[in-house]
Amino acid sequence: MHKISIKLFVGIISALVNRNSLTVLTYHRVGESYNQLCMDEKRFEQQLVWLKRYFNPVSLTEGLALQAQGKLPKRSIAISIDDGYSDSYTKIFPLLQKHGLVATFFISTSGIQQGYLWDELVSSAIMQLPASDEALVFLEVTYPVATYSQRIECVKKIAKIIKYQSNDDRNILIEQLLNKTGKPQLKHQFLSEQQISALSDAGMEIGAHTVNHPILTCEQDQTVQSEMMLSKQHLEKITNKPVNFLAYPNGKSQVDFNDNHQRIAKECGFTAAFSTDWGCISSKNSNLFSLCRFTPWDITEFKFNLRLALNFNEKYTRLIGK
Ligand SMILES: [Zn+2]
Incomplete structure (x- = not known):
């Protein structure tokens, strides 16, 4: 469908939706990786072009401030990038700059030293098994790993088991896994302090995403508090700016975090916190400590932008996933 007709559609839909609403899109990694959340560079750039063409990009700070004043322009969107892998700097940042866009980078700070987060360690351990290995036994379950797709499937299943554990139990399970697989070769693939500081100096926003990316509902309150606080303080030290926003790891409300x-998060001094629940942020009923985000998954220009336009009304958000 032609650009002008899409513009017309998006315009009509957004004329019908709530005013003063903000949609926050989430991305993770851009480039080449077997990571499920990784997006091809071309596709990411294409989406940036569409966002500029049909919507009104703002920074998160600007968007929430304008919304509080009731002055948010129609079809306002903000971009967020979760986790803090180095492609945030090497791939995403140059493309944002090329298109004159800003994003908020939510960073899990253990990766800065370690070079990766726990899930990368788990997936590399499985993907790098010797080519001749046909099966992996973990927690008394046998996983076939003869082919690439079997290994991807095995990563998904084992990562899911390890994810929903406390930090301590997670580390024990990872140790058990590495005893079976051997320690994988892993290069440092996370943002460095210098890169985070350069992103911030260039006008990108930096948000906290805890230290170890735990599922908060699996942790004691004291651990949750230190996970939030230490990541905030570390990032503030690097950027020399207040870190006001938090994204909850995994982010499903009432599953991964609760009231x-x-x-x-409020007590730690954040001014807003983001979930991964679908929806838009409307000034009427959004709780600042459980703000929704939404990213359409469509390939075509028409569907991607139509789905995004529909997200500006909460009534439609429930329908568009079907
Ligand atoms: Zn994350």
Whole structure:
């Protein structure tokens, strides 16, 4: 469909939707990786072009401030990038700059020293098994690993088991896995302090995403508090700016975090916190400590932008996933 007709469609839909609403898109990694959340560079750039063409990009700070004043322009969107892998700097940042866009980077700070987060360690351990290995036994379950797709499937299943554990139990399970697979070769693939500081100096926003990316509902309150606080303080030290926003790891409300964690985030001094629940942020009923995000998954220009336009009304958000 032609650009002008899409513009017309998007315009009509957004004329019908709530005013003063903000949609925050989430991305993770851009480039080449077997990571499920990784997006091809061309596709990412294409989406940036569409966002500029049909919507009104703002920074998160600007968007929330304008919304509080009731002055948010129609079809406002903000971009967020989760986790903090180095492609945030090498791939995403240059493309944002090329298109004159800003994003908020939510960073899990353990990766800065370690070079990766726990899930990368788990997936590399499985993907790098010797080519001749046909099966992996973990926690008394046998996983076939003869082919590439079997290994991807095995990564998904084992990562899911390890994910929903406390930090301590997660580390024990990872140790058990590495005893079976051997320690994988892993290069440092996370943002460095210098890169985070350069992103911030160039006008990108930096947000906290805890230290170790735990599922908060699997942790004691004291651990949750330190996970939030230490990541905030570390990032503030690097950027020399206040870190006001938090994205909850994994981010499903009432599954990965709850009302208690919202209270802790507030006590840590954050001004807003983001979930991965679908929806838009409307000034009428959005809780600042459980703000929704939404990214369409469509390939075509028409579907991607139509789905994004529909997200500006909460009534439609529930329908568009179907
Ligand atoms: Zn994350």
